[in-house]
Amino acid sequence: MEHALEVRAVSLRFGGVRALTDVSFSVKAGELFSIIGPNGAGKTSIVNCISGRYRPTEGQLFYHGRDITGMKPNARAQLGIGRTFQNLALFHHMSVLDNIMVGRHHLLKNNFLTGSLYWLTGARREELEHREKVEEIIDFLDLQSVRKATAGTLSYGLRKRVELARAMALEPKLILLDEPMAGMNFEEKEDMARYIVDLNEEYGMTVVMIEHDMGVVMDISHRVVVLDFGRKIADGDPADVLADPHVKRAYLGEEDELLVDPDDAPDHPSASEHAA
Amino acid sequence: MASSNLIPAGDFRSSYAADTTIFPTSTSRNFAILGVALVCFAPLVLTEYWLSILIQIGIFGIAALGLNILVGFTGQISIGHAAFFLLGAFTSAYLSNHLPIPVFFAIPLAGLVTAMVGLVFGLPAARLKGLYLVIATLAAQYILIDFFSRAEWFTGGSVPAMANPFSIFGYVLRGDRQYFYVVLAYVLVSYMLVTNLMRTRDGRALVAVRDHYLSAEIMGINLTKYRTLSFGLAAFFAGIAGALYAHYQLVVSNEGFGIERSILFLAMIIIGGTGSIMGTLMGTAFVVLLPEAMEWLSMELKGGVIDRALQLNTNLTFLREIAIGLIIIAFLVFEPDGLAHRWRQIKAYWKLYPFSH
Numbered sequence: 001m002e003h004a005l006e007v008r009a010v011s012l013r014f015g016g017v018r019a020l021t022d023v024s025f026s027v028k029a030g031e032l033f034s035i036i037g038p039n040g041a042g043k044t045s046i047v048n049c050i051s052g053r054y055r056p057t058e059g060q061l062f063y064h065g066r067d068i069t070g071m072k073p074n075a076r077a078q079l080g081i082g083r084t085f086q087n088l089a090l091f092h093h094m095s096v097l098d099n100i101m102v103g104r105h106h107l108l109k110n111n112f113l114t115g116s117l118y119w120l121t122g123a124r125r126e127e128l129e130h131r132e133k134v135e136e137i138i139d140f141l142d143l144q145s146v147r148k149a150t151a152g153t154l155s156y157g158l159r160k161r162v163e164l165a166r167a168m169a170l171e172p173k174l175i176l177l178d179e180p181m182a183g184m185n186f187e188e189k190e191d192m193a194r195y196i197v198d199l200n201e202e203y204g205m206t207v208v209m210i211e212h213d214m215g216v217v218m219d220i221s222h223r224v225v226v227l228d229f230g231r232k233i234a235d236g237d238p239a240d241v242l243a244d245p246h247v248k249r250a251y252l253g254e255e256d257e258l259l260v261d262p263d264d265a266p267d268h269p270s271a272s273e274h275a276a
Numbered sequence: 277m278a279s280s281n282l283i284p285a286g287d288f289r290s291s292y293a294a295d296t297t298i299f300p301t302s303t304s305r306n307f308a309i310l311g312v313a314l315v316c317f318a319p320l321v322l323t324e325y326w327l328s329i330l331i332q333i334g335i336f337g338i339a340a341l342g343l344n345i346l347v348g349f350t351g352q353i354s355i356g357h358a359a360f361f362l363l364g365a366f367t368s369a370y371l372s373n374h375l376p377i378p379v380f381f382a383i384p385l386a387g388l389v390t391a392m393v394g395l396v397f398g399l400p401a402a403r404l405k406g407l408y409l410v411i412a413t414l415a416a417q418y419i420l421i422d423f424f425s426r427a428e429w430f431t432g433g434s435v436p437a438m439a440n441p442f443s444i445f446g447y448v449l450r451g452d453r454q455y456f457y458v459v460l461a462y463v464l465v466s467y468m469l470v471t472n473l474m475r476t477r478d479g480r481a482l483v484a485v486r487d488h489y490l491s492a493e494i495m496g497i498n499l500t501k502y503r504t505l506s507f508g509l510a511a512f513f514a515g516i517a518g519a520l521y522a523h524y525q526l527v528v529s530n531e532g533f534g535i536e537r538s539i540l541f542l543a544m545i546i547i548g549g550t551g552s553i554m555g556t557l558m559g560t561a562f563v564v565l566l567p568e569a570m571e572w573l574s575m576e577l578k579g580g581v582i583d584r585a586l587q588l589n590t591n592l593t594f595l596r597e598i599a600i601g602l603i604i605i606a607f608l609v610f611e612p613d614g615l616a617h618r619w620r621q622i623k624a625y626w627k628l629y630p631f632s633h
Contacts, residue, residue: 031590035348077496091487093551094480101486106496108477112505116469123476124296170495183397 004029004206009060020230021043032200032207034217037227043210047176051083052076078106085164086179092152103128103169144174157188177209219235309509319453327452334459335520337560338466340544348550350506351486356417358537360511364390365528366431369439379442386519387512394511401499436529439522549614558615570596621629
């Protein structure tokens with residue numbers, strides 16, 4: 001299967017702080033891929049590298065075989081990379097509808113000249129066509145009742161959903177979701193998990209997701225990569241990764257008392273047995 | 277928008293086209309058309325004096341509209357707007373005097389020339405934000421004004437430049453009564469264009485840059501392009517307004533277009549409501565009418581205690597400046613969303629009357 005995304009030996013440093021060290025993994029096209037790890041592990045940093053917010057200090061990023069390491073974020077949107085943010089990043093004074101319409105930016109052709117002349121240049125027809133696409137997304141995410149509401153006035157869960165809608169409007173092939181379920185109650189999480197599975201299965205998007213809720217991660221992801229202190233400590237099938245002793249120590253908080261450094265004692269089966 | 281809550285019961289939209297109209301209801305559209313029709317009769321009933329005030333509101337309203345695109349919608353800042361206004365005025369005067377270009381075409385051409393210069397001065401906006409950008413635009417103000425006083429070939433130097441009266445197909449329009457319609461046409465077209473801009477792709481991109489530039493970039497919006505573009509658009513409308521002013525006054529000089537005029541333009545959009553198209557016109561009307569109101573007030577108070585204490589007649593101009601300053605502060609504190617917001621509140625109140633909710 002083709003790799004939708006390949007992260008090759010990416011390191012990211014801010015002065016003396018090593019946010020990422022030599023991280024490599026790849027995501028196959030059509031996969032639902034999760035990035036997990038404790039706070040400060042570098043999960044958002046790697047997503048920021050993929051979406052273009054940060055430029056890796058070392059290493060390369062390939063999107064469908066194309067080197068995107070130095071590409072500007074807005075150019076990546078045109079290639080079909082969309083994302084949501086961990087901390088809400090909606091356009092607060094715009095309506096929900098306009099927020100989602102901004103996602104269509106690179107698909108729309110009208111500009112400030114043709115847009116100003118609205119009726120004469122076909123801008124009106126184009127806007128209405130895209131409005132129809134946006135309404136499909138609104139239906140999919142059940143946002144009908146708030147489409148005219150100002151985004152800044154919505155509840156947290158709804159804003160997260162509007163952000164997902166906006167990223168979907170880009171019609172991305174690869175969608176990056178940074179903690180889509182943070183701060184949600186159980187029902188909202190269930191809904192969001194359903195939407196994410198649908199994105200992957202119905203819309204055929206490759207999904208890369210950062211999430212802390214291990215239940216959701218284990219249930220819906222095809223593959224998982226685990227980061228800790230900016231390094232990759234494991235990747236593969238969710239069940240295998242969970243069983244990995246390094247992951248247990250780093251993420252699930254077991255074996256803390258043993259103080260075994262995973263780098264000093266690689267592949268030491270007795271350590272994990274002891275903990276179990 | 278708050279107004280969307282006020283759609284009458286039973287008014288259902290059955291197509292996306294019906295949901296994207298400029299006016300929320302057919303009543304509001306009819307009122308707007310009626311309003312424009314009434315304004316068309318203004319030259320027949322109003323005195324020259326009041327007409328000149330309406331013309332000023334129109335001209336400055338176009339310039340303020342440009343500034344509102346820049347400040348209100350894109351979230352940039354400029355305190356060099358008056359210089360672009362003046363550039364438009366000098367350019368139009370130059371084009372119609374020294375080149376065989378009729379005034380009819382010189383006005384939009386002046387707008388385009390000013391837009392080009394605006395784009396150049398907008399380039400720093402790609403890198404600068406906030407206070408640093410203020411200083412960069414302050415430089416634009418002084419560079420341009422200095423250029424006008426030195427470039428004698430262009431402006432006439434110390435002698436004010438003459439501008440031809442507006443003519444159309446050889447028919448020369450004279451006096452406020454005729455020129456009023458030229459300004460009215462430009463106001464209607466400008467406000468229509470900007471309304472359309474703000475409901476299409478690039479208008480949304482500008483607002484996205486203002487609200488959250490990081491996620492705007494992730495959405496595929498080129499920040500440099502749109503920040504610079506907003507300066508170009510602002511300068512375009514300033515240039516158009518300046519050109520209209522030149523052919524209204526028939527003479528152009530540096531006088532009265534220093535930094536204080538730039539700040540007055542900012543006052544117009546703050547009072548009217550940043551990021552509100554109709555608010556721009558309300559704010560402009562407010563700022564233009566304020567000196568008139570002050571004048572009237574001082575006449576009323578003539579001979580009274582306050583007059584004797586403040587010597588209103590001799591100090592009127594200073595008091596006017598103070599009043600404008602105080603009113604800007606008052607608006608920032610009590611009505612940061614401007615007159616446009618107040619107007620929506622009033623509409624909502626009457627819609628729901630006698631119930632308050």
